[in-house]
Amino acid sequence: MNENSNFGLSISESGRPEREINLLKAENASEGARAHLDLFPMGRIDMTAVSVIAANVQAILGLNTEVHPPQPEPDYAFQVRREQYEAGKIIRSLEEIEGGAYFKLAVVGVDIYTPILTFVFGESQLGGKAAVISLLRSQSKNRGKSYDRAVKIAVHEIGHLLGLTHCRTVDCLMAFSNNLEKMDELPSRFCQACEYEVGRRLRSLFSEKD
Amino acid sequence: MKSATHILVVDDEETICEALMAWFIKDGYRVETALSGPQALGLLEKKNFDICLVDVKMPGMDGIELLSRIKEKQPEAAVIMMTAHGSIQTAVEAMKRGAGDYLCKPFDPDTLSLLMERVMIHKGLEKENLALKERLQEQQEEGPDVLIVQSEAMRKVFSLVEEVASSSTPILITGETGVGKDLVARAIHSKSPRAFGPFVAVNCGALTESLLESELFGHERGAFTGAVKTRRGRLEMADNGTLFLDEIGEISPKMQVGLLRVLEEKRFLRVGGSSPLSSDFRLITATHRDLLPLLKEHQFREDFYYRINVISIPIPPLRERPEDIPVLADHFLKRFVEETGRHLEGFSRKALEHLMSYSWPGNVRELKNVIERAVVIARGRIIGAEELRFLDPGKPPSSFGSLTLEDLERTHIQAVLASCDGKVSAAAKKLGIDRSTLARKMKRYRLES
Numbered sequence: 252m253n254e255n256s257n258f259g260l261s262i263s264e265s266g267r268p269e270r271e272i273n274l275l276k277a278e279n280a281s282e283g284a285r286a287h288l289d290l291f292p293m294g295r296i297d298m299t300a301v302s303v304i305a306a307n308v309q310a311i312l313g314l315n316t317e318v319h320p321p322q323p324e325p326d327y328a329f330q331v332r333r334e335q336y337e338a339g340k341i342i343r344s345l346e347e348i349e350g351g352a353y354f355k356l357a358v359v360g361v362d363i364y365t366p367i368l369t370f371v372f373g374e375s376q377l378g379g380k381a382a383v384i385s386l387l388r389s390q391s392k393n394r395g396k397s398y399d400r401a402v403k404i405a406v407h408e409i410g411h412l413l414g415l416t417h418c419r420t421v422d423c424l425m426a427f428s429n430n431l432e433k434m435d436e437l438p439s440r441f442c443q444a445c446e447y448e449v450g451r452r453l454r455s456l457f458s459e460k461d
Numbered sequence: 462m463k464s465a466t467h468i469l470v471v472d473d474e475e476t477i478c479e480a481l482m483a484w485f486i487k488d489g490y491r492v493e494t495a496l497s498g499p500q501a502l503g504l505l506e507k508k509n510f511d512i513c514l515v516d517v518k519m520p521g522m523d524g525i526e527l528l529s530r531i532k533e534k535q536p537e538a539a540v541i542m543m544t545a546h547g548s549i550q551t552a553v554e555a556m557k558r559g560a561g562d563y564l565c566k567p568f569d570p571d572t573l574s575l576l577m578e579r580v581m582i583h584k585g586l587e588k589e590n591l592a593l594k595e596r597l598q599e600q601q602e603e604g605p606d607v608l609i610v611q612s613e614a615m616r617k618v619f620s621l622v623e624e625v626a627s628s629s630t631p632i633l634i635t636g637e638t639g640v641g642k643d644l645v646a647r648a649i650h651s652k653s654p655r656a657f658g659p660f661v662a663v664n665c666g667a668l669t670e671s672l673l674e675s676e677l678f679g680h681e682r683g684a685f686t687g688a689v690k691t692r693r694g695r696l697e698m699a700d701n702g703t704l705f706l707d708e709i710g711e712i713s714p715k716m717q718v719g720l721l722r723v724l725e726e727k728r729f730l731r732v733g734g735s736s737p738l739s740s741d742f743r744l745i746t747a748t749h750r751d752l753l754p755l756l757k758e759h760q761f762r763e764d765f766y767y768r769i770n771v772i773s774i775p776i777p778p779l780r781e782r783p784e785d786i787p788v789l790a791d792h793f794l795k796r797f798v799e800e801t802g803r804h805l806e807g808f809s810r811k812a813l814e815h816l817m818s819y820s821w822p823g824n825v826r827e828l829k830n831v832i833e834r835a836v837v838i839a840r841g842r843i844i845g846a847e848e849l850r851f852l853d854p855g856k857p858p859s860s861f862g863s864l865t866l867e868d869l870e871r872t873h874i875q876a877v878l879a880s881c882d883g884k885v886s887a888a889a890k891k892l893g894i895d896r897s898t899l900a901r902k903m904k905r906y907r908l909e910s
Contacts, residue, residue, distance in 0.1 A: 333567075339480075367480040369567045377487055416489040427488060429570040 286317035286352040287457060288409070291345065294324035296360035299394075300386055300401050304358060307402040311439070312409060312453065317352060325359060338363040338374035338383050345381035353456065354412055356405060357383040372400075372434070375408040377416065382408040389431065400431070403439055410445070413452045418445050466581065467509065470494045471501040471527060472516040472543065477566070481514065484573070498522025498530070505534050506682060508736060509693070512580055514564075517544040517551055525554055532559045534690070539580050609792045612782035618645065621774055626652035631724070631769050633709075634747040636776030638898050639824030642747035643707060645776060650703040655743060658702030661695045666708030667897040670716060675732050678719070684733025696729055699742035709769065710750035710761065711901065717765040724768050744769065749898075779821040779828065786816050789825060793832035794844070805839055811846040819852050823893030830893050871906040874899070883910045 288308060292301045298321070305316040328340035336359065345355040363385045364370050372389055375382030382405075389400035403424060410425050418425035423442035428434040441449055468490050470481045478494035485492040493508070495501035498521060501513075513531055517524035528540050539561040544551060552563045561583070562576055610616060625632060626649050634642045643662060650660045665673055675685075679694025695704060706712075712720075723729045724744065728737040746769045755761035779785065790808060798805050808816070821827055835848040874892065881887040889899040903910065 339476075364567065365480045365484075366474070366476045367484065367567055368573070369569050371570065376483065411487055416487055419489075427574060429574045 285315065287314040288316045288354040288356060289348075289352040290316055290318045291355065291357045292318070292321045293341075293357050293359045294322075294361060296321075296358060296386055297397075300398055301358055303398040304356075304384075304401055304405045307439075308356075308405060308409065311402075311406055312449065314354070314409070314453070315352075322357075324361065325357070328363075330364075333364060335362045335364045335370065338365055338371055341383040342374065342376065342379070342381045345383070346379075353380060354409065355381045356409070357381075358401075358405075359383060359385050360387055361385065362387050373404040373408040375411040377411050378414040379412055382412055384408055389434070396435070399439070400434055403428075403434060403437060406439065410441070410449060413449055413456075415445055415448055415452075418442055420444070466490050466511045468492045469501060469504060469510040469513045469538075471496075471498070471513065471519070471524070473497060473519045474516075477516070477543075488574075488577070498524075498527040501527060502530060502534075505531060506691075507734075509535060509691070510538050511584060512577075513538050513540045515540060515542055517542055517555070525551070525558060528555060528558050528560055539584060541576065541580070609785070609789050610782075611784045611788045612777075614777045614782045615785060618774060618776055619648070621772075622649050623652060625649065625772050625774075627654060629655075629743045630771045631744045631746070632772045632774060633770040634745065634774045634776065635751075636747075636749065637778045637822075637824055638749045638894055639826035640776040640778060641825050642749075642776060643705065645774060646703070646705045646707075646745045646747060649745060650705075650743075653703065653743065655702050659699055660703050660705065661699040661742075662705040662707060663695050664707045664897040665716075666711035666901040670713050673712065673716060674719070678729055678732055679734075680732035681734045684731070688733065691731070694731060696723060696740050696742065697738060700740040702742055704742045704744050706744070706746045708748060708897070708901070709746040710748035710752055710755060714760070714762055717762045721762070721765045721768055779824045783817050786821075786828065787813055789828055790816055790832055793829050794836065797833050797836040801836055803836060803839070804842060805836060805844060806842050807844070809843050809845040812844050812849050815846050815849045815852060826895065827893035830890060867906075870902070871908070874902060874906065875908055878903075878908065878910065885910045 290301065290305050290308075292298065301318055305318050308314050309316050325336055325341050325344065327344065328336040328338075330337055341357050341359065341363070345357055348355060362370055363374065363383060365374055370388060371385070373382060373384035384401065384404045386397070386401055389397060389404060391397045391400070407424055415425050417427040418441075420426060420442040421436075422438055423445050424437060424439060425441060425445045426437060428437055440446070468485055470478050470485075470492060471494070472478050472481070473496055475496060478496065482492045482494055493504055493510075495504055498519060501515075504510075515524045515527055515531070519527075522530075524542055524544075528542065531538055531540055540559065541562045541564060542552070542555040542560045543564045543566055545566045555563055561580060564572065564576065610619065622645060632646075632649065634645050636642050646662070647660060650656060663673075663676060668676060671685075675688075675692070675694070677695050679692050679697055680688045682688055682691045706720075719729075727741075728739050730737055752761050752766060752770075756763055756766055779789075787808075790813070794805060794807070797803075816828075816831075823830070831849065831852060834851075835844050839845075839848050874888070877891050878885075878888045881891060885899055885903070886896050889896040892899060894902075902908075
């Protein structure tokens with residue numbers, strides 16, 4: 252196990268979760284069942300990180316996750332003046348994809364931003380269906396830590412897709428972390444209230460549909 | 462309390478408005494956006510905002526002009542200016558006109574969240590500061606006289622205060638005029654978890670129905686003649702604190718229905734307003750009247766009575782707890798000696814007997830006034846029976862002919878008002894009653910100041 256990981260669901264260098272909690276009932280997250288989340292790697296990125304994210308989203312939230320083949324870099328979202336990629340445009344492109352899973356998550360290796368912020372680790376619409384996260388600024392020399400951060404960003408953004416706002420409990424994955432230091436302090440689990448809310452929303456979305 | 466914080470974002474770029482709105486919503490704030498100064502002013506007419514983020518450069522009315530207009534309309538709102546073309550000159554101009562801070566777009570995620578935290582803390586401190594100043598002023602004016610007790614009856618009152626302070630259950634304080642119902646209410650507030658929130662007191666007996674409605678619920682601009690600007694009501698001001706409604710027995714059944722709805726739904730509208738507001742306050746009410754006969758006469762609604770009377774704290778009159786008289790008299794003596802600089806050491810035995818045998822219809826307030834007067838007229842180092850002769854407990858006027866008690870009261874009030882040149886406060890002091898009690902009696906007897 253990676254000693255630097257403060258992740259509730261500890262991640263090994265191989266990227267496999269060592270403890271599994273599952274907010275959606277196990278039968279819904281079974282192998283071969285319909286995917287709840289499509290994961291789109293975009294551009295040149297570490298595919299192990301993508302697998303770690305997929306495994307942990309499945310383990311923490313119980314969402315069946317399908318990893319799609321790598322897509323090209325999202326050039327359509329590139330903003331010349333800022334030399335960054337606009338997160339909103341990537342989200343809109345995901346929303347335009349017909350069919351597939353209910354939720355869609357893009358994982359990019361480039362720097363993303365929103366019109367008001369210099370950069371974002373991830374972006375999503377509250378209660379929406381698509382989100383994007385960037386691995387660029389969360390990278391560490393320690394691979395375990397990089398994966399840890401990537402999972403935290405992904406699950407946090409999926410939390411927003413499920414309609415959760417930032418949590419004021421410091422010990423919760425839905426707390427707002429504006430820098431890596433704060434992000435590293437966060438556990439990779441929800442507080443009791445958020446966990447209840449995530450479970451409730453997942454059940455209302457998927458229990459009857461599956 | 463983020464969810465209660467209302468933010469207005471004003472920027473001519475829709476993407477900026479949308480991005481900020483998304484950011485604030487995720488952080489749990491209530492947000493509205495406007496794409497121009499006039500649009501923002503329209504929203505400011507209808508709603509109150511805690512924080513306004515305003516873009517400096519906008520076509521038509523620019524951000525600096527809008528800042529001045531916001532400060533006119535809603536001076537309590539914190540305004541943060543935003544610009545994509547930061548210049549020190551504009552920043553200085555904005556700060557001079559009352560902007561709370563200045564941000565250059567795009568912002569660092571750290572900067573925005575830290576700024577919001579700072580603004581929220583500042584706003585919280587402002588509110589707290591205001592509440593503390595008000596409390597300090599009130600304490601200097603009144604002093605914690607009610608806390609000076611010796612009697613078993615008052616000890617019981619204070620042990621009940623200790624017990625009930627921590628909850629948010631409505632309390633009804635009853636007792637004669639002058640026993641210190643308001644001070645007991647303040648004691649409950651200061652011992653409660655809401656102690657750092659505001660203590661908002663309203664004397665229902667001193668206001669007409671329409672004035673009371675506007676005072677409690679606030680009003681929107683133009684709601685009635687004279688409503689030149691939007692005003693927050695006492696219900697709103699009491700958010701996170703205690704609302705103390707004195708003389709609750711004087712409010713009309715219509716107002717009782719309005720208040721009952723607030724207590725049930727925790728939401729209300731300003732007079733002339735259409736957006737529901739919410740406020741988290743603890744309600745304490747007080748009355749010198751016996752409300753039960755009013756219930757029977759249908760002057761007081763039963764449902765409202767049971768809603769406000771969850772816990773009842775009756776305060777006994779001073780004549781029923783004579784052991785409190787010497788300690789209170791001593792406390793007032795020390796206070797007035799300090800204020801006047803006179804050298805007085807205490808009371809003679811006869812003076813104390815005199816104080817103990819008097820019936821104190823005006824209760825603690827009357828005792829305070831009597832001691833103040835005695836301190837002023839005392840000649841020696843001790844207050845003797847001489848200085849208290851005006852109390853004359855054993856020598857009531859022999860006869861007032863065929864006058865009813867009401868006639869007698871009206872005549873006496875009239876005479877005292879005349880002797881005070883119509884000054885209500887001075888007359889109230891002379892009569893040993895509260896100013897609002899006198900105002901109520903003047904209204905009843907149709908007397909003018």
